[in-house]
Amino acid sequence: MIDDLRDISTTSFSRNDADVTGRMHIPAGATNPGLKVAAICTDARILSLLEVFETLLEKAGWEFKVCATPEEAFGWAGSEHRENNATGR
Numbered sequence: 001m002i003d004d005l006r007d008i009s010t011t012s013f014s015r016n017d018a019d020v021t022g023r024m025h026i027p028a029g030a031t032n033p034g035l036k037v038a039a040i041c042t043d044a045r046i047l048s049l050l051e052v053f054e055t056l057l058e059k060a061g062w063e064f065k066v067c068a069t070p071e072e073a074f075g076w077a078g079s080e081h082r083e084n085n086a087t088g089r
Contacts, residue, residue, distance in 0.1 A: 002073045005041040005050075018049045022056025029060025036063045038073035
């Protein structure tokens with residue numbers, strides 16, 4: 001899953017928003033274990049809010065990474081899928 005956060009600002013995305021969004025993902029972790037979630041973001045103010053989100057995604061059993069570009073995000077999020085296809089899993 002890739003969240004593109006490049007066009008949001010701290011006026012439209014708060015620590016509470018990050019907390020609520022992260023908590024909404026926890027139940028989904030039961031049916032989607034091992035999901036990779038990448039966030040595309042370079043804004044330092046938003047990056048600090050993502051710390052809350054990262055902790056909650058870990059509780060869902062998901063990997064989380066902040067990426068600077070869409071290419072980095074797609075490369076990281078899709079890496080396991082490519083590896084599984086190469087090994088026949």
